[in-house]
Amino acid sequence: MGDRAAVVGAGITGISAAIWLARAGWRVTLIDRGRPGEAQQASYGNAGVLARSSVVPLAMPGLAWQLPRLAADPGGPLFLRRSGLGRLIPWGIALMANATEARARAISAVLARLTTDAIDQHAALAEGTGPERHLRRGEWLWLYRDEAAFRRDARGHALRQAAGFACRPCDMAALGRADPALGPAIGHAVAYPDHGWITDPGAYMAALGQAFAARGGQIVTAEVVAVAPGRVTLRGGAELAAERIIIAAGIWSRPLAEALGLRVPMISERGYHLMLRNPSAMPPVPCMVAGPRVVATPMEGGLRLAGIVELAATEAPPDEAPVALLRRTLRQVWPGLVWTDEEVWMGHRPSTPDSLPLLGEIPGAPGVICAFGGQHVGLTIGPRLGRMAARIARGLAPDIDPGPLAPGRFARRGRGA
């Protein structure tokens, strides 16, 4: 077995793989078009929540009749644009095949194995380095208009409970004292204990990059145009040799893996954030506003509202309607809030039809390993996914059954996991 590895993509997954391989004594080159922590990464702009209890797959029973209603609802989290429909249709058909009670339960159990130790995985990744200062532990709140709205969400909460994540109702008066900007639109809330969040995802990623470099890891700023067993080709023609190559390029992993013959029915679930600098108040812990599915997270740089699922081509420009929904949600839930500056951002959740990532060696491409597809929980599971990819690169078995994550699963059955 060799000891030289190349990792394509310096998002949370790639950087974790790179750090764990470097800790094992490997010579590692981490290649990215940009620097770790820059805005091209989903790992930069996410809501920052280490959502251990997010074990509810996208495809749930009843999705077929909910989708048209969701797509037509201007106050809902789903935005459909015509661009990208070509890829969306086969993905959507595969998604529907997973929208059964049995599949939802099976997928949820795998997700739980990936998410359950997320906080410890982040702590282990960042241990002894600067990045650990961005890691916070705390509750994860879900905010509802009233108790009836909470009850309508029962199926998701039941799946979380089955995975060992039980919530408790909040005392609304105490919540109002802890979050003085919270308005009367919220009449019911529940809290999931033992969660966490990253207080500045961009700075966290940059600091992890520095920690990797401090261990002797090499960071190359270049675009990878092709991967083959033993070799990575950069734009301009330069080549880099490595016994093991990990593809961890988020949504952009797809063309690199497909060129090796792998079927990757993965699309971008585009999401947005609105970062409010110097807000007059902030909730003390991350909150999910349940109707529009907008997350509000207190961060070092201010209050971040993030969410939206926009189904459109990866390369299509950002749109204004999703940002307008973030603003409306802000006005409804925290009506009196003021701030000085703001940032709007759009990024890509790499999403498969079974809500599970691809992890493992690509069939027919010895030494080339997939580690992508973290969808809505890619920040949460990134350290574990990268660490498991590093173990596979070293010839070791991952510490959880990788079967449901096998990269070839879509070729074998043409759908689902």
Ligand SMILES: Cc1cc2nc3c(=O)[nH]c(=O)nc-3n(C[C@H](O)[C@H](O)[C@H](O)COP(=O)(O)OP(=O)(O)OC[C@H]3O[C@@H](n4cnc5c(N)ncnc54)[C@H](O)[C@@H]3O)c2cc1C
């Ligand atoms: C609005 C929003 C909110 C979210 N909130 C949360 C949350 O609260 N909690 C959570 O767990 N997850 C959340 N996510 C999801 C999470 O951010 C992603 O799933 C995760 O960051 C994906 O990480 P990654 O390492 O796979 O990819 P990325 O972070 O996207 O990194 C991929 C990297 O690969 C590089 N790259 C791509 N192609 C090439 C190439 N050919 N050559 C060189 N470099 C290349 C890119 O430049 C990039 O740096 C959210 C996502 C969005 C959009």
